Amino acid sequence: MSLSPIIPYGRQSIDETDIQSVIETLTSDFLTQGPKVAEFEENFAEYVGSKYAVAVSNATAGLHLAVLAMGLKPGDRVITTPITFAATANCVRYAQGEVWFADIDPETYLISFEKTKELIESKSKGFFKGIIPVDFAGLPINLEKFRRLAKEHGLWIIEDACHAPGGFFTDSNGEKQFCGNGNYADIGVFSFHPVKHIACGEGGMLTTNDEKLYNRLLLLRTHGITKDGMEENHGGWYYEMQELGFNYRLTDIQSALGITQLVKNNEGVLRRNEIAERYKTAFKGKLKYQALPDESWNAHHLFVVEVENRKGLYDFLKENNIFAQIHYIPVHTLPYYKRIGYDNADLNNALRYYSKCISLPMYPSLKDNEQNFVIEKMLEFNE
Numbered sequence: 115m116s117l118s119p120i121i122p123y124g125r126q127s128i129d130e131t132d133i134q135s136v137i138e139t140l141t142s143d144f145l146t147q148g149p150k151v152a153e154f155e156e157n158f159a160e161y162v163g164s165k166y167a168v169a170v171s172n173a174t175a176g177l178h179l180a181v182l183a184m185g186l187k188p189g190d191r192v193i194t195t196p197i198t199f200a201a202t203a204n205c206v207r208y209a210q211g212e213v214w215f216a217d218i219d220p221e222t223y224l225i226s227f228e229k230t231k232e233l234i235e236s237k238s239k240g241f242f243k244g245i246i247p248v249d250f251a252g253l254p255i256n257l258e259k260f261r262r263l264a265k266e267h268g269l270w271i272i273e274d275a276c277h278a279p280g281g282f283f284t285d286s287n288g289e290k291q292f293c294g295n296g297n298y299a300d301i302g303v304f305s306f307h308p309v310k311h312i313a314c315g316e317g318g319m320l321t322t323n324d325e326k327l328y329n330r331l332l333l334l335r336t337h338g339i340t341k342d343g344m345e346e347n348h349g350g351w352y353y354e355m356q357e358l359g360f361n362y363r364l365t366d367i368q369s370a371l372g373i374t375q376l377v378k379n380n381e382g383v384l385r386r387n388e389i390a391e392r393y394k395t396a397f398k399g400k401l402k403y404q405a406l407p408d409e410s411w412n413a414h415h416l417f418v419v420e421v422e423n424r425k426g427l428y429d430f431l432k433e434n435n436i437f438a439q440i441h442y443i444p445v446h447t448l449p450y451y452k453r454i455g456y457d458n459a460d461l462n463n464a465l466r467y468y469s470k471c472i473s474l475p476m477y478p479s480l481k482d483n484e485q486n487f488v489i490e491k492m493l494e495f496n497e
Protein backbone atom coordinates (compact mmCIF):
# COMPACT_ATOMS: atom_id res chain seq x y z
CA MET A 115 0.00 0.00 0.00
CA SER A 116 1.47 3.35 -0.97
CA LEU A 117 0.51 6.08 1.42
CA SER A 118 -0.33 9.39 -0.27
CA PRO A 119 1.79 12.37 0.82
CA ILE A 120 0.42 14.47 3.66
CA ILE A 121 -2.13 17.11 2.65
CA PRO A 122 -2.03 19.84 5.32
CA TYR A 123 -4.79 22.41 5.91
CA GLY A 124 -2.52 25.23 4.80
CA ARG A 125 1.01 25.77 3.52
CA GLN A 126 3.27 28.41 1.99
CA SER A 127 4.23 28.68 -1.69
CA ILE A 128 7.89 29.65 -2.16
CA ASP A 129 9.27 29.93 -5.69
CA GLU A 130 12.57 30.86 -7.36
CA THR A 131 11.88 34.64 -7.29
CA ASP A 132 11.39 34.45 -3.51
CA ILE A 133 14.65 32.57 -3.07
CA GLN A 134 16.60 34.98 -5.30
CA SER A 135 15.15 37.97 -3.47
CA VAL A 136 16.34 36.66 -0.10
CA ILE A 137 19.78 35.72 -1.46
CA GLU A 138 20.26 39.23 -2.86
CA THR A 139 19.48 40.73 0.52
CA LEU A 140 21.81 38.32 2.32
CA THR A 141 24.71 39.58 0.22
CA SER A 142 23.70 43.27 0.52
CA ASP A 143 24.81 45.79 3.16
CA PHE A 144 21.64 45.50 5.21
CA LEU A 145 20.21 42.48 6.97
CA THR A 146 17.88 44.66 9.00
CA GLN A 147 16.72 48.31 9.07
CA GLY A 148 17.67 48.74 5.42
CA PRO A 149 15.79 49.60 2.23
CA LYS A 150 13.78 46.35 1.93
CA VAL A 151 11.65 47.10 4.98
CA ALA A 152 10.62 50.50 3.58
CA GLU A 153 9.97 49.00 0.14
CA PHE A 154 7.78 46.26 1.62
CA GLU A 155 5.84 48.82 3.67
CA GLU A 156 5.26 51.04 0.63
CA ASN A 157 4.16 48.15 -1.57
CA PHE A 158 1.87 46.79 1.11
CA ALA A 159 0.20 50.14 1.77
CA GLU A 160 -0.40 50.50 -1.96
CA TYR A 161 -1.77 46.96 -2.19
CA VAL A 162 -4.42 47.35 0.52
CA GLY A 163 -5.03 51.04 -0.24
CA SER A 164 -3.91 52.54 3.09
CA LYS A 165 -1.82 55.71 3.51
CA TYR A 166 0.73 54.15 5.85
CA ALA A 167 2.13 50.72 6.69
CA VAL A 168 4.48 49.68 9.51
CA ALA A 169 6.25 46.30 9.29
CA VAL A 170 6.57 44.40 12.56
CA SER A 171 8.13 41.15 13.76
CA ASN A 172 4.80 39.30 13.82
CA ALA A 173 1.09 40.10 14.06
CA THR A 174 1.00 39.45 17.81
CA ALA A 175 3.58 42.21 18.31
CA GLY A 176 1.55 44.29 15.85
CA LEU A 177 -1.65 43.85 17.85
CA HIS A 178 0.23 44.85 21.01
CA LEU A 179 1.50 48.05 19.37
CA ALA A 180 -1.95 48.73 17.93
CA VAL A 181 -3.73 48.71 21.31
CA LEU A 182 -0.95 50.85 22.82
CA ALA A 183 -1.18 53.32 19.95
CA MET A 184 -4.93 53.57 20.56
CA GLY A 185 -4.08 54.51 24.13
CA LEU A 186 -5.31 51.40 25.94
CA LYS A 187 -4.84 51.75 29.71
CA PRO A 188 -5.04 49.14 32.50
CA GLY A 189 -8.68 48.29 33.16
CA ASP A 190 -9.92 49.51 29.76
CA ARG A 191 -12.50 47.20 28.21
CA VAL A 192 -12.31 45.92 24.64
CA ILE A 193 -14.75 43.73 22.69
CA THR A 194 -13.66 40.94 20.36
CA THR A 195 -14.85 37.61 18.99
CA PRO A 196 -14.34 34.27 20.78
CA ILE A 197 -13.70 32.56 17.41
CA THR A 198 -10.18 33.77 16.68
CA PHE A 199 -6.58 32.99 17.48
CA ALA A 200 -5.75 33.78 21.12
CA ALA A 201 -3.40 36.62 20.10
CA THR A 202 -6.38 38.82 19.15
CA ALA A 203 -7.46 38.88 22.80
CA ASN A 204 -4.01 38.56 24.37
CA CYS A 205 -2.87 41.99 23.12
CA VAL A 206 -5.49 43.57 25.39
CA ARG A 207 -4.16 41.57 28.35
CA TYR A 208 -0.55 42.65 27.59
CA ALA A 209 -1.73 46.19 28.33
CA GLN A 210 -3.73 45.02 31.39
CA GLY A 211 -7.04 45.67 29.68
CA GLU A 212 -10.22 43.59 30.03
CA VAL A 213 -11.43 41.40 27.17
CA TRP A 214 -15.16 41.13 26.57
CA PHE A 215 -16.52 38.74 23.99
CA ALA A 216 -19.52 39.20 21.70
CA ASP A 217 -21.02 36.08 20.11
CA ILE A 218 -20.58 35.15 16.44
CA ASP A 219 -23.12 35.10 13.64
CA PRO A 220 -23.98 31.41 13.05
CA GLU A 221 -23.88 31.81 9.24
CA THR A 222 -20.79 33.97 8.60
CA TYR A 223 -18.89 32.93 11.77
CA LEU A 224 -17.87 36.59 12.14
CA ILE A 225 -18.47 38.61 15.31
CA SER A 226 -22.18 39.42 15.27
CA PHE A 227 -22.98 43.09 14.69
CA GLU A 228 -26.27 42.76 16.62
CA LYS A 229 -24.61 41.06 19.62
CA THR A 230 -21.86 43.66 19.68
CA LYS A 231 -24.45 46.45 19.59
CA GLU A 232 -26.49 44.80 22.36
CA LEU A 233 -23.40 44.43 24.53
CA ILE A 234 -22.34 48.05 24.05
CA GLU A 235 -25.85 49.35 24.67
CA SER A 236 -26.25 47.25 27.83
CA LYS A 237 -23.57 49.39 29.51
CA SER A 238 -23.16 53.09 30.16
CA LYS A 239 -21.33 55.32 27.72
CA GLY A 240 -17.55 55.08 28.04
CA PHE A 241 -17.70 51.54 29.49
CA PHE A 242 -15.93 50.09 26.42
CA LYS A 243 -12.95 51.67 24.68
CA GLY A 244 -12.59 49.65 21.50
CA ILE A 245 -13.56 46.75 19.26
CA ILE A 246 -11.23 44.25 17.58
CA PRO A 247 -13.27 42.49 14.86
CA VAL A 248 -11.59 39.68 12.90
CA ASP A 249 -11.95 38.97 9.16
CA PHE A 250 -12.35 35.33 10.12
CA ALA A 251 -11.26 32.70 7.55
CA GLY A 252 -10.71 35.58 5.10
CA LEU A 253 -14.29 36.90 5.10
CA PRO A 254 -14.20 40.69 5.52
CA ILE A 255 -16.14 42.27 8.37
CA ASN A 256 -18.57 44.95 7.13
CA LEU A 257 -16.67 47.72 8.87
CA GLU A 258 -18.98 50.46 7.62
CA LYS A 259 -21.65 49.23 10.04
CA PHE A 260 -19.18 48.78 12.87
CA ARG A 261 -17.73 52.26 12.31
CA ARG A 262 -21.17 53.86 12.63
CA LEU A 263 -21.72 52.01 15.91
CA ALA A 264 -18.22 52.81 17.17
CA LYS A 265 -18.64 56.50 16.35
CA GLU A 266 -21.90 56.68 18.28
CA HIS A 267 -20.19 55.28 21.37
CA GLY A 268 -16.72 56.80 21.03
CA LEU A 269 -14.91 53.52 20.39
CA TRP A 270 -11.84 52.79 18.30
CA ILE A 271 -11.60 49.83 15.89
CA ILE A 272 -8.58 47.62 15.26
CA GLU A 273 -9.24 45.27 12.34
CA ASP A 274 -7.53 41.91 12.77
CA ALA A 275 -7.05 41.23 9.05
CA CYS A 276 -4.55 38.40 9.52
CA HIS A 277 -6.73 36.08 7.43
CA ALA A 278 -7.69 38.51 4.73
CA PRO A 279 -5.08 40.35 2.61
CA GLY A 280 -6.86 40.89 -0.72
CA GLY A 281 -10.37 40.48 0.71
CA PHE A 282 -12.91 43.30 0.41
CA PHE A 283 -16.52 44.26 0.99
CA THR A 284 -18.53 46.76 -1.04
CA ASP A 285 -19.84 49.64 1.07
CA SER A 286 -23.16 51.49 0.72
CA ASN A 287 -21.58 53.89 -1.81
CA GLY A 288 -20.71 50.94 -4.02
CA GLU A 289 -16.99 51.29 -3.25
CA LYS A 290 -14.73 48.33 -2.71
CA GLN A 291 -13.21 48.47 0.77
CA PHE A 292 -10.13 46.27 0.94
CA CYS A 293 -9.28 44.71 4.30
CA GLY A 294 -6.88 46.91 6.23
CA ASN A 295 -7.32 49.98 3.98
CA GLY A 296 -7.94 52.14 7.03
CA ASN A 297 -11.12 53.81 5.75
CA TYR A 298 -13.33 52.43 8.53
CA ALA A 299 -10.88 50.93 11.06
CA ASP A 300 -8.20 52.94 12.86
CA ILE A 301 -5.53 50.28 12.40
CA GLY A 302 -5.39 47.03 10.38
CA VAL A 303 -3.19 44.09 11.41
CA PHE A 304 -1.73 41.41 9.11
CA SER A 305 0.36 38.29 9.75
CA PHE A 306 3.09 36.76 7.58
CA HIS A 307 3.30 33.42 9.35
CA PRO A 308 3.78 30.73 6.66
CA VAL A 309 0.28 29.38 7.08
CA LYS A 310 -1.20 32.80 6.17
CA HIS A 311 -1.35 34.22 2.61
CA ILE A 312 2.06 35.90 2.59
CA ALA A 313 5.00 34.08 4.18
CA CYS A 314 7.97 35.85 5.80
CA GLY A 315 8.81 33.07 8.26
CA GLU A 316 7.60 35.40 10.98
CA GLY A 317 6.28 38.85 10.23
CA GLY A 318 3.40 41.28 10.36
CA MET A 319 2.15 44.63 9.07
CA LEU A 320 0.11 47.45 10.57
CA THR A 321 -1.84 49.76 8.28
CA THR A 322 -3.49 53.10 9.02
CA ASN A 323 -4.58 56.36 7.39
CA ASP A 324 -3.87 58.42 10.51
CA GLU A 325 -0.50 60.17 10.56
CA LYS A 326 -0.43 60.49 14.36
CA LEU A 327 -1.08 56.79 14.83
CA TYR A 328 1.54 56.02 12.19
CA ASN A 329 4.21 58.02 14.03
CA ARG A 330 3.30 56.45 17.34
CA LEU A 331 3.55 52.95 15.87
CA LEU A 332 6.98 53.78 14.43
CA LEU A 333 8.18 55.04 17.80
CA LEU A 334 6.85 52.06 19.78
CA ARG A 335 8.29 49.57 17.28
CA THR A 336 11.84 50.75 18.02
CA HIS A 337 12.18 51.10 21.82
CA GLY A 338 10.33 54.43 21.91
CA ILE A 339 13.54 55.93 20.50
CA THR A 340 13.72 58.65 17.84
CA LYS A 341 16.42 60.85 16.27
CA ASP A 342 13.99 62.84 14.16
CA GLY A 343 15.15 66.45 13.72
CA MET A 344 17.71 66.23 16.53
CA GLU A 345 20.97 66.02 14.63
CA GLU A 346 21.36 69.75 14.09
CA ASN A 347 21.06 70.73 17.74
CA HIS A 348 22.86 67.83 19.36
CA GLY A 349 25.11 65.99 16.88
CA GLY A 350 24.74 62.89 14.70
CA TRP A 351 24.85 60.34 17.52
CA TYR A 352 22.04 61.88 19.51
CA TYR A 353 18.70 60.19 20.11
CA GLU A 354 15.92 60.36 22.64
CA MET A 355 13.92 57.58 24.22
CA GLN A 356 10.59 59.28 24.63
CA GLU A 357 8.50 56.32 25.78
CA LEU A 358 8.94 52.73 26.87
CA GLY A 359 8.83 50.94 23.50
CA PHE A 360 9.90 47.56 22.14
CA ASN A 361 12.04 45.92 19.51
CA TYR A 362 9.26 44.63 17.26
CA ARG A 363 11.07 45.20 13.96
CA LEU A 364 10.97 43.08 10.82
CA THR A 365 14.32 42.31 9.15
CA ASP A 366 15.33 43.13 5.57
CA ILE A 367 15.73 39.40 4.92
CA GLN A 368 12.09 38.81 5.86
CA SER A 369 10.96 41.92 3.98
CA ALA A 370 12.73 40.75 0.81
CA LEU A 371 10.65 37.58 0.98
CA GLY A 372 7.50 39.56 1.77
CA ILE A 373 7.97 41.79 -1.29
CA THR A 374 8.01 38.90 -3.78
CA GLN A 375 5.29 37.04 -1.89
CA LEU A 376 2.97 40.07 -2.01
CA VAL A 377 3.20 40.25 -5.81
CA LYS A 378 1.58 36.80 -6.00
CA ASN A 379 -1.21 37.45 -3.51
CA ASN A 380 -4.01 38.27 -5.95
CA GLU A 381 -3.29 35.16 -7.95
CA GLY A 382 -3.25 33.16 -4.69
CA VAL A 383 -6.59 34.58 -3.55
CA LEU A 384 -8.15 33.73 -6.94
CA ARG A 385 -6.90 30.16 -6.66
CA ARG A 386 -8.21 29.97 -3.08
CA ASN A 387 -11.64 31.04 -4.32
CA GLU A 388 -11.52 28.42 -7.07
CA ILE A 389 -10.81 25.77 -4.43
CA ALA A 390 -13.66 27.13 -2.27
CA GLU A 391 -16.08 26.90 -5.22
CA ARG A 392 -15.11 23.26 -5.85
CA TYR A 393 -15.74 22.44 -2.17
CA LYS A 394 -19.08 24.23 -2.23
CA THR A 395 -20.22 22.42 -5.37
CA ALA A 396 -19.33 19.08 -3.78
CA PHE A 397 -20.93 19.79 -0.39
CA LYS A 398 -24.05 21.73 -1.44
CA GLY A 399 -27.13 20.40 0.38
CA LYS A 400 -24.94 18.00 2.39
CA LEU A 401 -22.72 20.06 4.67
CA LYS A 402 -22.95 23.57 6.08
CA TYR A 403 -20.10 25.96 5.23
CA GLN A 404 -19.34 29.64 5.82
CA ALA A 405 -21.93 31.93 4.19
CA LEU A 406 -20.77 34.59 1.73
CA PRO A 407 -22.67 37.89 2.07
CA ASP A 408 -23.49 39.56 -1.28
CA GLU A 409 -21.15 42.47 -0.69
CA SER A 410 -18.09 40.35 0.16
CA TRP A 411 -15.04 38.86 -1.55
CA ASN A 412 -13.57 36.20 0.74
CA ALA A 413 -9.76 35.99 0.77
CA HIS A 414 -10.14 32.39 2.03
CA HIS A 415 -7.37 31.79 4.49
CA LEU A 416 -9.55 28.86 5.56
CA PHE A 417 -12.40 26.74 4.27
CA VAL A 418 -14.53 25.68 7.24
CA VAL A 419 -17.38 23.15 7.19
CA GLU A 420 -19.62 21.98 10.01
CA VAL A 421 -20.07 18.26 10.68
CA GLU A 422 -21.89 16.22 13.33
CA ASN A 423 -19.11 13.77 14.20
CA ARG A 424 -16.17 16.13 14.14
CA LYS A 425 -13.69 14.06 16.16
CA GLY A 426 -14.48 10.97 14.09
CA LEU A 427 -13.98 12.90 10.85
CA TYR A 428 -10.75 14.53 12.04
CA ASP A 429 -9.27 11.09 12.89
CA PHE A 430 -10.58 9.51 9.69
CA LEU A 431 -9.01 12.25 7.55
CA LYS A 432 -5.74 11.93 9.45
CA GLU A 433 -5.67 8.18 8.78
CA ASN A 434 -5.84 9.17 5.13
CA ASN A 435 -2.98 11.66 5.50
CA ILE A 436 -5.29 14.66 5.33
CA PHE A 437 -4.30 16.95 8.20
CA ALA A 438 -7.40 19.07 8.78
CA GLN A 439 -7.41 21.60 11.64
CA ILE A 440 -9.88 23.22 14.03
CA HIS A 441 -10.26 27.02 14.02
CA TYR A 442 -10.67 27.87 16.81
CA ILE A 443 -11.16 26.66 20.35
CA PRO A 444 -13.26 29.59 21.67
CA VAL A 445 -10.81 31.94 23.36
CA HIS A 446 -12.96 32.45 26.48
CA THR A 447 -12.80 28.68 27.21
CA LEU A 448 -8.97 28.50 27.17
CA PRO A 449 -7.64 27.76 30.69
CA TYR A 450 -6.01 31.19 31.08
CA TYR A 451 -9.20 33.06 30.19
CA LYS A 452 -11.31 30.72 32.33
CA ARG A 453 -9.01 31.30 35.28
CA ILE A 454 -9.35 35.05 35.06
CA GLY A 455 -13.11 34.69 34.88
CA TYR A 456 -14.16 34.99 31.25
CA ASP A 457 -16.03 31.70 30.90
CA ASN A 458 -19.37 33.13 31.97
CA ALA A 459 -20.51 34.96 28.88
CA ASP A 460 -23.48 33.90 26.76
CA LEU A 461 -21.62 32.75 23.66
CA ASN A 462 -23.78 29.85 22.53
CA ASN A 463 -23.27 30.31 18.79
CA ALA A 464 -19.51 30.17 19.27
CA LEU A 465 -19.77 27.00 21.40
CA ARG A 466 -22.11 25.31 18.92
CA TYR A 467 -19.85 26.30 16.03
CA TYR A 468 -16.77 24.96 17.82
CA SER A 469 -18.43 21.57 18.42
CA LYS A 470 -18.84 21.08 14.65
CA CYS A 471 -16.20 23.07 12.76
CA ILE A 472 -13.30 21.66 10.78
CA SER A 473 -10.95 23.45 8.36
CA LEU A 474 -10.18 21.58 5.15
CA PRO A 475 -7.01 21.93 3.05
CA MET A 476 -6.92 25.43 1.49
CA TYR A 477 -3.79 26.83 -0.15
CA PRO A 478 -2.92 27.92 -3.71
CA SER A 479 -0.65 24.96 -4.49
CA LEU A 480 -3.30 22.38 -3.52
CA LYS A 481 -3.76 20.30 -6.67
CA ASP A 482 -7.16 19.40 -8.11
CA ASN A 483 -6.51 15.69 -7.67
CA GLU A 484 -5.51 16.25 -4.04
CA GLN A 485 -8.68 18.25 -3.46
CA ASN A 486 -10.72 15.53 -5.19
CA PHE A 487 -9.23 13.04 -2.73
CA VAL A 488 -10.21 15.27 0.21
CA ILE A 489 -13.76 15.64 -1.15
CA GLU A 490 -14.06 11.90 -1.76
CA LYS A 491 -13.00 11.12 1.82
CA MET A 492 -15.32 13.80 3.22
CA LEU A 493 -18.32 12.39 1.36
CA GLU A 494 -17.35 8.82 2.22
CA PHE A 495 -17.32 9.65 5.94
CA ASN A 496 -20.43 11.80 5.94
CA GLU A 497 -22.57 9.44 3.82
Ligand SMILES: *Cc1c(COP(=O)(O)O)cnc(C)c1O
Nearest residue numbers: 172173174199201276305306307
Ligand atom coordinates in the same frame (compact mmCIF):
# COMPACT_ATOMS: atom_id res chain seq x y z
C1 LIG B 1 -2.09 34.25 12.95
C2 LIG B 1 -2.99 35.17 13.65
C3 LIG B 1 -2.52 36.12 14.57
C4 LIG B 1 -1.10 36.16 15.05
O1 LIG B 1 -0.18 36.23 14.01
P1 LIG B 1 1.38 35.99 14.28
O2 LIG B 1 2.03 36.67 13.09
O3 LIG B 1 1.60 34.52 14.30
O4 LIG B 1 1.75 36.64 15.57
C5 LIG B 1 -3.43 37.00 15.11
N1 LIG B 1 -4.73 36.96 14.78
C6 LIG B 1 -5.22 36.06 13.91
C7 LIG B 1 -6.68 36.07 13.58
C8 LIG B 1 -4.37 35.13 13.33
O5 LIG B 1 -4.85 34.20 12.50
